[in-house]
Amino acid sequence: MNRFIRSLICILLIFALSLNLFACGRIVETSEDDEMEEEETRSKENNTRKDDVNIINGDDDPVVVPDPAEDGQEAIFLQPYARVEDGRIVYGYADPSGNIVIEPVFLDAQPFFKCGLAIVTDVNGKMGLIDKTGKYVVDPEWNDVSYSDGVFICYTYDGRYSNVYDEKGTFLFMFNGYASKMTEGYVQCYDRDNRGYIDMNGNLAIRRDGDGAMGDFVDGIAAVADKYLGPAYFIDKNGNDLTNSVSSGLRMYKDEESGLFGYKNEKGEIVIPAAFSDATPFLNGYAIVNVSEDYYYMKYGVIDTSGKFLLEPEHCGYTRLSNGLVALGEKVSADVFLPYDYYSFSRKALFTSDFSKSTDWIYYDVTDFDSENACVYDGENTYFLDRNLYSTGDLPILRGKGSFYPDNDLLRGEYNGKLTVLDRKGAVISQASGNVDLGGGIVAGKQVKILTPAAKIAYPALTGMKDKSLQDRINSLIVDEMLKPYEQLATFYGPEDTTYVDSDYSLSRKKDLLMIDQSLYSYYLGAAHGNGFRNTVYIDIATGVQYGIKDLFREDDREIWNLLSARVTADLRANEEIGYFVDSLEITPDSFFALYEDSIGFYYGQDEIAGYAAGIVEFKVPFSEIYDHIDTEGAFWKSFN
Template sequence: MKKSMWSVKIILGCLALCIILLCGTACSFWKDSSDSDNAEINLYPAFVVGNGVCKWGLINDEGKFVVKPTYDHIEWEAGKRFARIYARIAEPAEANKEGAENTDPRVADEAPMSVGLIDRSNGKVILQPKYLFVTDFSEGLATVQVAEDKYMVIDEKGKTVFESKDMVGLFSDGLVWFKTLKDGEPLYGYMDKKGKVKIEPIYKEAGSFTDGQALVTIEEGIHAVINDKGKNVSNLSFARVGGMSEGMIKFLDNESGKWGYADADGKIVIQSQFDFVDSFQDGFAIVGLNNKFGLINKKGEFVIPAEYQRIIALGKGYYSAYKGSVPNPKYFPKAVFNQEGQQLTGALYYDVGNYQNGYFSVCDGKATYFIEKNGQQARKLPKFNELGRLEFDGDLIKAQFDRQLKYYTKDGKLVWESKVAYKMGNIYFEERKYMPSWTTVSYYPQMVDYQDVVLQSKINKLIENAVLENNRVHEPDAEGAFPADIREDHYSLNRYQDLLVIKYEAYYYPVGAAHGEPRVRMHHINLQDGTVYQLKDLFIPGANYRERFAAEINRQIAGSTKTEEGEPEMKFAGFKQEPSFQITRDKLIIYLLASEITEYSYPGIISFDISYDKISDIIDTKGALWQSFHKKVSGVEQLTPPADSTQGSDDIPEAEPVY
């Protein structure tokens, strides 16, 4: 019995390294948005994918690779000069002989990754991808974690400025906090740009310097604002503080349990009255009150009333907000507000990008385009009938349409777009996307360049029709809110002689529910005539295969999960409908929802392997389904599958990347 929880992959498999580093009060200072904002950008991250193998490189503004795609991932911010390049520490096992698996090419898998830096102005690698972590550049310097207790600070040419055994943050005002251990206790101090200690490590927590001042914690409940000489400017009597920005310190009043703001002298400027407070940006701060959010100025006056489910800072004093029923902005249309709290647009946009060059990227659920600062559509910039987000990146427009990456000129001419392709023996597949609405998306394969055009069209239509039937479009209600979200964005391809097996994995989420429901869908197609097989086609007529499966499933359950009394923890009561199944070379896989097995509470998919020898007496070995993957295909090389192979196209050559 195999348990398979649906898991959403998060940006970068090395995220665990970031979590280790991004700790304490200093965690918010690892990223800096000011350096290289106006840097010359000549090269753009792009990738090639074939048979699940994804490699990244850099293209020029004509869409040609200048830096060959050799990296396992590239992470970058539009408009920033430097990009992080990643390499797997250990290569994954060879899986391509077993078929081809679709993954989100923007996201690295869970394999450990090492990181380096590449200069997008010239394609030069300034830091080889062999390190644990690297921060953004700030004041021309970046911090690199070399090993568990070894750090170095580099300049923009990759030259080492100094090394340290202590964790080092981001530079600001010419100083950087560092974290060391004394008698096992973490303490913070400050260094200058040469690595010389300027303020001794005597603080429990420490923030970055701004305008010559920094907020520190001396002991629990004792805080201070210090100058760049380490002298106390003011002592703070608040039990808890939440950081300082633009001269405003967030503090918690223990008696009321509410948050307020004080200035750098410790004087209360805005009384404690909020359930949540954010840092001030551009003179404004997002605050929460009675489970709703609003925007205040430095006088504590509401600029946007606290009546929104969520408010999102867009930069330069602009915000988006929505009034939906759950705190997930994806499912609700948002309005855009300016610095004065004036509403510039109606609640029209499911996605609103950050302020950039005087524009915002917006997606209204039907198209993606730019609007100007006054809320009007930017008519001189392109509009795309796809759903996602746009960003200015150098001389191009970067478009992220779900997981498809594209680059356009500013007049809308396509420069480059990502493509995913597979080769399985003598058959080629390309990936297609079905995204009829903001919350419905499916990715699926289509045959291309096959010698039998009629058969290719038939098989492609079968696959496409099944996608349409199994991914019902959910329309928004009168207020624009979506009731459900379905993503069928993961599939795998396997070929066994004449049998093509496609496995789709999806996640259905009713908006507002505690969790969603994973789904598995299979397609078994004969590549010679386009026949779509059902489970019953594997067995002799009249065979009661469901009862045999149920008995085998309960046998496996009893052998793997028992109570303290020695009884099975679960029991399968039997199939209410035809189960989802997967044919492999040497076994049958049956998929069940966890809810189909009593006392199994998590929302997952459980798979059960049933070897053919256990059901050989009811298999129709002369039937079309069995024969489709038990005969030699002429002209196709026979390969011996790996010893531990449980599925795969073991009758075709190793899958080859197609770019």
């Protein structure tokens, strides 16, 4: 493990800059005194309401799924259930009492939607839709299945087309290309011959020629551009240009010589000269603009129709939300290098559509919920704000990090790293918990540690073992191997020193051997690319002993290391086109390895022995070639044979 961590740190240090603690700004509200007094009263009422709602525990302990309230939709109360069969995890569904309702035959199973359908992945890795009996209503032949606006959109790489189904699984229409969601009854289609917006009947309702961007419809309008990276304007659901009605008669234009944006009036006269590298059409009398010429020094601000700055251009990004609110990223110094993706993790403030009111700079995550509410995460709790920045009375306050969208009268989304379905009071109805039944009453419960707004680590914790002391030792060992080594990687010190970290794992059990295969991705913001890593952990759950590769072979066998080294070196040299940095490899008792049904693999992280494009490199050696060297009477071999 030490070599593994050293290699991680070395890669990150290549991109590291000076470590400056970044301070966040704060905007003073511009509402009138009586509005502020009213808001203060409402805030007190909302704070009082926190004591009355169900605030779900977001700590490291597994979420306990409560008994669901009765509402006649028993399918949504089925819980995804996983167990180990033949060395791999398979998924099915169980009722709240733990009784298997749909046998585990899937590679993945998501919580049921309110309509009674669920997205599953079959043994071939293809996705489909099943009903509450486990019967396919949409056959598993898709690479992606998503839900939005009351429909399921299924996409296949083969043929590059999408089918759309209603909430009963009935086919509605097909279109060429991919779309992640439908909004307000329209889906974007980028097919060359039918480019534009398709309606719920599958008709091309709005044709859009050219190669310009097409935005989602929000409150009946969408931002579009005629050319790639060209000036944008708003249209309605009939495709009509709304510049005069919603953009104060000011149309964006692009200066061909400088490539910058400005604004002209109806007569084509320049009202606001081209001075912005990025800009939005005017809406509600304001536009968001970027004054930076360098993409890595983004400086966004808000201007009025005269070009005067209402909010100075010193913010790291923006988001327009469906309920009319606008999110602006934290202030950044003019000379600070600003990775373009830092905004996603920065502190943000929310503004009303007319910019008369705002919040403090306290939100790390801000997403659309519906046309009335936004979902926000302030570093401690997740909750919902309406278009006037008031906490929504009929939606819950949740402890921890979440991002939700409506599923009829339910809430669905990622909550503390797990796909979760909640009712409007905040009670968990169903969750893809990641818990795996290992047999013998032992369950590997998935834990997700949120290290920073940009970093999270997943790892298992065992429950159900008869020997609680042994169970505690094994869980401590897992934490030492899968969590603690990476905590130091999760820097979060402003745009100049923030690291995105994400991990997941798969596991299985064979006899007494618990086999955990952890994958981790780390990206130092601003670097050319991130790096993927792998970490395998093998623990005997009967004894709590962690095994290394040396435990597989006879203790007095010195020849095995030369044999393994020669074998993987031969494979390396046989694939010179990969462009390895080395011409030989040495296998030692400290080498990283993975066990397979009939072989052992030795793996290396990205950029360790080959270029980034090569990915994680692995060399496999069949057991048949080294069987005479294996200690078949040893504890490691016997733990899984």
